[in-house]
């Protein structure tokens with residue numbers, strides 16, 4: 001379940017909440033003032049997730065042959 005960042009349009013409080021994919025701001029209310037007028041902050045989490053993915057390539061086998069898990073690699 002993805003983490004979304006919201007900003008309360010009533011008091012300005014920013015918070016994050018876990019939501020089902022496809023859920024909208026209508027399902028969220030501010031944890032500080034309980035106002036239902038919140039706006040999803042689209043940039044922060046999406047940018048952070050994309051950056052982390054780009055910097056984390058799939059790990060390569062340390063022996064270069066892909067046999068480590070099968071006991072072929074001395075290391």
Ligand SMILES: [Zn+2]
Nearest residue numbers: 008011030033
């Ligand atoms: Zn608020």
